[in-house]
Structure formats: structure tokens, C-alpha cells
Amino acid sequence: MSNLLIKNGRVVDPSQELDGTLDVLILDGKVSAIKSGIEAGSHPGVRVVDAAGCIVTPGWVDMHTHLRDPGFSHKETIESGALAAAAGGFTSIACMANTKPVNDNPFVTSYIYQKASNCDVNIYAIGAITKGLEGKQLAEIGSMFEAGIVGISDDGATVQDSYIMRKALDYSKKFDLAVISHAECTCLKGLGVMNEGVNSTRFGLRGNPKAAEEVIVARDILLAELTGARLHIAHVSTAGSVRLLREAKAKGIKVTGEATPHHLILTDDAVGNYDTNTKVAPPLREQVDVDALIEGVKDGTIDALATDHAPHSVTEKEVEYDLAAFGMVGLEIALPFYYRLHHEKGIPLSRIVDAMTAAPAKILGLPKGDLKPGSDGDVSIFDPSAEYAIDKTTFKSKSRNTPFDGYKVRGKVRFTVTGGKVIYNASEEAR
Amino acid sequence: MDVTARNVLGIKSILGTELLKKHHIEQILDCAFYFKAIRNRKAQFPKSLAGKNAVMLFFEPSTRTRSSFALAAKNLGGNTVVLTKEASSTGKGETLLDTARTIEAMQPDILVLRHPSAGSPHHIDRALGIPVVNAGDGFHEHPTQALLDLMTLREFKGDFAGLRVLIVGDIAHSRVARSDIYALQTMGAKVSVCGPPTLLPPQIEALGVAAYTDLKAAVRDQDVVMVLRIQLERLNPAQNPSGGEYARFYGVSTETLKHCKPDVLIMHPGPVNRGVELSPDVVDGPHSVILNQVGNGVFVRMAIFHLLTGGEALHEGTMV
Numbered sequence: 119m120s121n122l123l124i125k126n127g128r129v130v131d132p133s134q135e136l137d138g139t140l141d142v143l144i145l146d147g148k149v150s151a152i153k154s155g156i157e158a159g160s161h162p163g164v165r166v167v168d169a170a171g172c173i174v175t176p177g178w179v180d181m182h183t184h185l186r187d188p189g190f191s192h193k194e195t196i197e198s199g200a201l202a203a204a205a206g207g208f209t210s211i212a213c214m215a216n217t218k219p220v221n222d223n224p225f226v227t228s229y230i231y232q233k234a235s236n237c238d239v240n241i242y243a244i245g246a247i248t249k250g251l252e253g254k255q256l257a258e259i260g261s262m263f264e265a266g267i268v269g270i271s272d273d274g275a276t277v278q279d280s281y282i283m284r285k286a287l288d289y290s291k292k293f294d295l296a297v298i299s300h301a302e303c304t305c306l307k308g309l310g311v312m313n314e315g316v317n318s319t320r321f322g323l324r325g326n327p328k329a330a331e332e333v334i335v336a337r338d339i340l341l342a343e344l345t346g347a348r349l350h351i352a353h354v355s356t357a358g359s360v361r362l363l364r365e366a367k368a369k370g371i372k373v374t375g376e377a378t379p380h381h382l383i384l385t386d387d388a389v390g391n392y393d394t395n396t397k398v399a400p401p402l403r404e405q406v407d408v409d410a411l412i413e414g415v416k417d418g419t420i421d422a423l424a425t426d427h428a429p430h431s432v433t434e435k436e437v438e439y440d441l442a443a444f445g446m447v448g449l450e451i452a453l454p455f456y457y458r459l460h461h462e463k464g465i466p467l468s469r470i471v472d473a474m475t476a477a478p479a480k481i482l483g484l485p486k487g488d489l490k491p492g493s494d495g496d497v498s499i500f501d502p503s504a505e506y507a508i509d510k511t512t513f514k515s516k517s518r519n520t521p522f523d524g525y526k527v528r529g530k531v532r533f534t535v536t537g538g539k540v541i542y543n544a545s546e547e548a549r
Numbered sequence: 550m551d552v553t554a555r556n557v558l559g560i561k562s563i564l565g566t567e568l569l570k571k572h573h574i575e576q577i578l579d580c581a582f583y584f585k586a587i588r589n590r591k592a593q594f595p596k597s598l599a600g601k602n603a604v605m606l607f608f609e610p611s612t613r614t615r616s617s618f619a620l621a622a623k624n625l626g627g628n629t630v631v632l633t634k635e636a637s638s639t640g641k642g643e644t645l646l647d648t649a650r651t652i653e654a655m656q657p658d659i660l661v662l663r664h665p666s667a668g669s670p671h672h673i674d675r676a677l678g679i680p681v682v683n684a685g686d687g688f689h690e691h692p693t694q695a696l697l698d699l700m701t702l703r704e705f706k707g708d709f710a711g712l713r714v715l716i717v718g719d720i721a722h723s724r725v726a727r728s729d730i731y732a733l734q735t736m737g738a739k740v741s742v743c744g745p746p747t748l749l750p751p752q753i754e755a756l757g758v759a760a761y762t763d764l765k766a767a768v769r770d771q772d773v774v775m776v777l778r779i780q781l782e783r784l785n786p787a788q789n790p791s792g793g794e795y796a797r798f799y800g801v802s803t804e805t806l807k808h809c810k811p812d813v814l815i816m817h818p819g820p821v822n823r824g825v826e827l828s829p830d831v832v833d834g835p836h837s838v839i840l841n842q843v844g845n846g847v848f849v850r851m852a853i854f855h856l857l858t859g860g861e862a863l864h865e866g867t868m869v
Contacts, residue, residue, distance in 0.1 A: 319750040320567075322667035322689025322727060327751075392668030437644055438666035440687070 120165070120495070120538035121145050123158050127169025127499060131176055132472040133488035142174060144495035144538035152489060167540065169499050172532055175471045176489050177209025177496025180449065181478040182273075182298075182352055182376060182424035185211075185241075188229060189218025194429040194516050196230065199449070200237035202427070202515035204542040206449040207531035209496035210240040210479070210486050211427075214273040215251070222246035222257035227265035238541035240496070242268045242482065247286045247297065251275040256286060263293040268482040271298035273352060274399065274444075276334055278304055283338065287347035296350045296374070296481050299338045301359070302400060306330035311440055313386040313401040321389060323439060328356040328407070331400050335359045339366040342373050350481055351375040353426050355400040357410030364419045374481050376424040377411045379448055379455035380521070384408075388521055394435045394442035395521040398428070415473060416465045422478040423470070425452045429517030447520050450513050453500055454527035461502070461528065495538035504530035512547075557862045562674045562681040563853055565690035566732035574699065574732060579864035580852035581700050581845065584624075586865050594851070597860040598627025601658040606648070607684070608634045608664045613819055613843060614684050614693070618661050621850035630657070649673045658858050662686075680857040688722050693853065694818050695728035697846040698775065699736065701838055704845070705814055706772060709736035715767055717743045717799060718777030718826055719784070721750040725777060725818045730756055743767035744799060747788045764799055765808045774809065775816040776801050779826045792825050802828035806836065814838055 124142040129152060131137075141156040142149065143164075158166045185199035194202075196213075203211045213230065215221035221230065227243050234241035245267035246257040251274070259270055270290060276299070277283040283299075290297050307330040312318050314325025335351055339362060342349035354360060354375045366373045380398060385405050388396045396402060414420035428445025435442050456474060459465045479487030486496060510523040534542035558573055566574075587594055603622045607615055615631065622629045632652070643651075645664070652660065659680045662670050667687035674681040685691040699709070706712055714733055720726045720742045733740050734757055742753060743761040753760050761767035768774055779799075781792050789795055801815065815827070815836040823829045831837060855863070 314751055316752040316755040319753055319756065320727075322687050322724060324688075325751060392671045433644075436646055438664070438672065439668045440666040 127174035132468040147537035183427040185213040215246040224265035287345040301334035360414040399444040454529040457529035497535040499533040581848040583863040596626030598625035691724040695732040712738040715771040
């Protein structure tokens with residue numbers, strides 16, 4: 119177990135209302151103390167990291183990634199995904215079940231945890247709601263729970279049958295697992311490849327209306343109210359969904375939501391050059407939706423920030439827009455787009471950090487997301503003033519499908535630490 | 550190789566009318582009218598495409614557009630090779646981009662692409678050095694059709710300024726409608742659309758057009774009524790109940806003409822479903838310029854081949 123002293127950073131830990139220039143001492147992999155003026159000399163053999171000018175927070179939790187393993191190792195593997203996570207500042211990530219075979223049974227869950235045990239980043243598996251993501255029959259949720267799943271989702275393949283969804287919510291209560299809904303009605307979505315609106319009219323591409331998301335968000339909220347189960351709405355993308363979530367929360371229904379970096383900055387204007395890296399599910403929406411999502415993050419309607427890291431190879435993207443795969447990589451570009459919500463949009467830094475740490479940890483029931491004494495020594499350290507252009511050729515991910523290549527951004531990951539061990543150091547990368 | 554540097558239009562490719570400026574459209578139409586005047590005098594066309602090769606990549610069935618491009622190239626002394634989806638290697642798993650790069654390696658001078666996916670010509674154009682002509686991409690654009698429509702309008706109406714044009718039919722799934730809207734607006738015409746609400750694309754008014762669902766109200770005061778082909782086989786029952794019901798509400802017939810201006814022009818990009826979107830007597834009647842459109846298509850495509858491959862600016866004043 120590692121010992122580490124992080125000195126002179128601005129420590130922000132909303133879980134204990136902490137914000138100040140402090141030192142963080144990690145002994146035997148656990149947080150030992152946070153205070154000013156901790157001297158390395160009192161702890162022989164401790165490694166010292168100088169975080170002057172940086173912001174030091176509990177390790178970031180990304181509750182929505184696709185690691186493509188097993189089955190699609192040309193896009194990503196558990197190992198490459200873990201390296202990408204560390205480079206992006208994430209100490210814990212949860213991976214979705216749409217692998218091949220699908221994570222709908224304890225054997226696949228165990229495979230994931232076995233591979234994850236060799237990685238420096240904490241990896242958690244999300245199990246399928248239904249067998250084969252087919253929406254017909256419940257997966258072996260209890261057995262997967264015993265194997266370690268932290269939530270259930272048919273992400274990418276919405277459970278269309280309301281009865282099955284109701285029963286999944288009922289069943290999840292026994293294990294206190296969040297049911298994570300990728301909200302898209304397949305009938306309304308049709309063959310849509312982008313948001314339905316003036317831009318789909320202009321670009322001549324088939325539209326996917328906002329209502330395709332909102333009818334499922336509304337349905338699932340009603341089912342959560344009916345069953346009393348915990349519902350989480352993945353990648354909320356429309357102003358209407360934010361409104362539905364806000365109203366449901368006001369009524370006391372147990373529902374949470376997340377937003378992605380791309381939905382928080384891009385609109386469907388980006389589709390105009392037919393760059394298939396802008397093709398994502400749910401699709402990029404309009405400015406009114408981006409504004410509503412930011413407002414939702416600010417007031418806590420959107421609890422968590424999540425990347426929906428969805429690696430695809432060139433083969434799946436260098437094709438006609440209609441034929442391209444949905445999704446974009448997110449782990450290694452997320453920070454500046456999250457941090458921008460503070461320095462450009464005025465959301466308190468404590469809210470942003472909460473949405474990156476304690477909030478997603480709570481939804482998944484992870485013992486993560488804070489720097490209280492005794493907690494795991496997982497820390498993320500970033501330089502809030504570094505300005506640079508995103509360069510996809512530096513990605514650790516096996517995939518490069520991003521519309522953000524060349525984007526000028528502010529905020530750079532300096533160190534990523536798990537259990538007191540430095541697993542990513544930007545200055546070593548530069549050499 | 551910078552092809553735009555040695556072409557009088559100053560643009561590499563014709564991907565859509567949305568990207569064309571007024572002077573581009575005027576140069577293309579001037580050139581097309583020049584070719585038409587040569588034909589009318591039974592004189593020889595310049596062989597500006599002699600020794601040059603046009604590859605036509607057609608991923609969707611087409612008869613008139615394909616033959617019009619082929620005749621255009623041959624009139625200028627050029628060679629054409631047609632590749633269809635079946636004949637290309639895409640059936641063997643080759644991507645569109647690889648197909649296009651393979652074709653480019655054979656050093657043709659220009660590529661014509663028809664493809665069912667919007668944006669495909671843009672995708673190809675970014676990767677290739679040679680000019681690309683969009684012969685229809687999904688529901689997006691069909692710029693040569695719009696240009697031949699404009700040529701026909703200039704022939705019969707003279708001026709575009711203030712010209713009122715109505716497009717009737719399945720606007721949502723029509724690349725012709727989009728290309729005509731952009732080109733006509735650029736030239737100063739006022740465009741309206743009419744169709745059942747299920748076949749009007751969302752927020753079409755944002756493109757600066759008036760949208761109608763009532764045909765009789767829509768045709769009033771219009772100088773031109775462009776009727777689109779209704780592809781009943783492609784529509785699902787939720788978009789249109791039946792051909793009969795479509796004809797009843799949106800079919801243009803002699804009855805409709807009673808509500809039109811006496812000198813209204815009736816246009817159609819073809820092929821016509823007689824008795825569905827247009828009644829036979831209107832197709833063959835005095836207002837119809839449908840066959841003029843087809844004829845002008847060859848001259849517009851000649852102009853595009855000529856100008857994009859480096860030909861000089863031509864207009865009737867340059868004729869000797």
C-alpha cells in the first residue's frame with residue numbers, strides 16, 4: 119500500500135464542505151489527514167507531489183463508459199479503457215453491459231472484474247436489465263449482483279416493453295441497484311440519425327425527435343413512482359427531460375440524472391459538415407437544450423456528469439453518416455468541458471466536483487467520492503489555468519472518434535492517484 | 550493539385566445549391582444557354598471534355614439523371630464510365646471512401662455521385678482532389694436538378710426577382726425541394742411549399758419559405774407550381790393513407806388550375822405518376838414545361854462538366 123503527500127493544492131471536497139489550500143496525506147492507501155503544513159519529514163519514505171496552482175479533489179467517478187470488452191477489442195479493452203480513464207483523471211469507472219457476449223450473467227461479470235483487478239483504475243461492471251439486451255426477459259440480476267455489479271442497464275437498447283421495465287424496477291429493489299435508463303422510444307426514433315429540427319431539415323438527414331427521449335423519461339418516472347425503485351436517466355439531452363426530472367424530484371420520486379460533456383456544449387449545428395464523429399445517441403440537440411442541461415447541473419436536477427465514453431474504430435466511423443456507429447470517446451476530453459461549467463457558466467466549483475465524485479458514487483453505491491479520513495486514497499489533480507488544444511493522437515484509448523480534435527480548451531489533468539499510488543503523471547507523459 | 554485555381558467558378562465541386570452564390574448560378578446558366586444556342590443552330594459543341602474522363606458512381610437507380618450526365622459528357626467529347634452499386638466493390642465490403650479513392654487512382658477528371666445517404670458527396674469530396682458533382686444525396690440535395698429548373702424558369706419567365714414558386718408534394722423526403730428552395734432564394738424568388746403535414750419537414754419555415762397544407766390556397770398568385778413525384782412505395786401508411794387520398798387533396802388537376810394564375814407554369818422533375826400527383830391532361834397541357842426541363846438538364850450538366858474541368862466562361866455574347 120502506498121504513501122503519498124500532496125502539497126500546496128487547493129483541495130475541494132464538497133462531501134466535507136472543504137475548499138482551501140491544504141495538504142493531503144495518504145498512508146497505506148487511505149486518506150490519513152488533510153490540513154496545512156504537513157511535513158514529509160515526519161513520514162519517512164512518503165512520496166511527495168507538488169500540487170501548487172492545481173485543484174485537488176476526490177478521485178473522479180465516471181458512471182457511464184463502454185469498454186467494449188469482451189467482444190470488441192479492436193475498439194477498446196478493459197486495459198486500454200483503464201489507461202484512458204487514468205489519463206482523463208478518472209479513478210473509478212463503471213462499464214456498460216453491451217459487450218459480446220452481453221454482461222447479462224455472472225460469468226461475464228466475473229471476467230470483467232478479473233481483468234479489472236490488473237488495472238490501476240477501479241472498474242465496476244453494470245449488468246444488463248434483460249437477457250441479451252433484448253428487452254424480453256430479466257437477466258440474472260441477483261447472480262450478477264453477487265458477482266459485483268453496481269447497477270443495471272440495457273444502455274443503447276432501451277427496454278421498450280413497459281411491463282418488463284416495471285418488473286425490472288420492482289426486482290432491483292431487493293438489491294438496491296439503480297436501474298439506468300437509456301431513454302429512446304424506438305418507434306419515434308425510427309431511422310433518425312440526428313436531432314429532428316431545422317437542422318435535420320437543412321441537412322436532409324432523418325430526424326430523431328426530442329419526444330422520443332421524453333416519452334421514455336416520463337414513462338420511467340411514472341414506473342419509478344409506481345414501484346418505489348431507484349431510477350437513473352442516462353445522458354439526459356433535452357430541456358423537456360430536465361423539466362420532467364425536476365418535477366419528479368420535487369414530488370419525491372427516486373430519480374437521478376446525468377449529462378455528458380458533448381451534450382453540455384455541442385448543438386446539432388456540428389452535424390453540418392457530416393462528420394460522423396458528431397453522430398451519437400441521444401443526438402446532439404439545440405441551444406435551448408444545452409442551456410437547460412447546464413441549468414440542471416447547476417440546481418442539482420442533473421446529479422452527475424458522465425462521459426458515455428463510446429469508442430469506435432475508424433472502420434465504423436469513416437462511412438456514410440447514415441451508416442456510421444453512434445458514439446464518441448469521452449474519458450480523455452471530459453475535464454475541460456466539465457470545468458468550463460464553472461469558469462464560463464458560473465456553476466460553483468463544489469457542485470461540479472460533487473457531480474464528478476460523490477454524486478455518481480452514491481447512485482452506484484460505491485465507497486468512493488470523498489477524501490474523509492479513512493477513505494480510499496483516490497485523488498484527481500488538475501491545473502485549472504492550463505490552456506491547450508485537444509490532440510486525439512495522444513489518446514490512450516484505442517479509438518479516436520471525437521469531434522473535439524483541435525478544440526482549444528482550459529483545464530488539464532496533472533496527476534491521477536488511486537490508493538495513494540500515482541497512476542498518471544502528465545509531466546512524465548510529456549517527456 | 551488545386552483544381553479550383555484553374556476553374557472560372559472558383560469552386561472545386563458542386564455539392565449543393567446551398568453552397569452556391571448568385572454569380573456561380575449565373576455563370577452556370579449562362580454557359581448552359583450558350584450550349585443550348587449552339588444546339589439550336591445545329592452547330593458543333595466545343596470539345597472541351599476531349600480526352601477527359603467522367604466517372605459516374607450511382608448507388609441508387611436512375612435513368613434520366615444518369616443518361617443526362619452521360620449525354621452531357623459525350624456532347625463535349627468526354628468519356629464516361631458508369632459504376633452502379635451492384636458493379637462496384639461495395640458489395641464485397643469495400644467502403645464508399647475506398648471505392649472513391651480507387652476510382653481516383655485511375656485518374657479520372659471528375660466524379661459524379663448519386664447516393665442514398667445525405668452528406669456522402671461531402672464525405673468523398675473531402676478525401677479527393679478531383680471535382681465531385683452531387684447527383685442526389687438522400688433527402689438532402691440534387692443541385693443539377695435545381696439548376697435545370699432555374700434554366701427553364703429563366704427561359705419562360707426571364708427574371709427571378711419576385712418570382713413566386715410553389716413546390717407541392719413530399720417535401721420531407723425531397724432533395725429536389727431543398728435544392729430548389731436554396732437556389733431560387735439565392736436568385737431572389739419567393740418560395741412556398743405545400744403538402745400533407747406528415748410530409749412537411751420540421752421547421753421548414755426557418756428556411757424562409759411559407760408552408761401550406763391547403764393546395765387551393767397555396768396555388769393562388771403563384772407564377773410557378775413545381776409538383777414533386779410522390780413515391781408511394783417509399784411512404785409508410787402513417788405518412789399517407791393512400792394514393793387516392795393523396796390525389797384528392799394534393800393532386801394538381803385542371804380543377805386546381807382554375808385557382809392558379811392564367812400564365813402559371815407547371816413543372817415536375819419526373820418521372821410522373823400520372824393521376825396521382827399530376828392529372829394526365831395537366832402533364833400534356835399548355836402550362837406544362839416538363840419536357841423542356843428534361844432537355845435543359847443536358848445543357849446544365851454540360852455547363853458543369855465544362856466549368857469544373859477548367860473550361861472558360863461562356864455565354865451567348867461570346868458566341869461567334
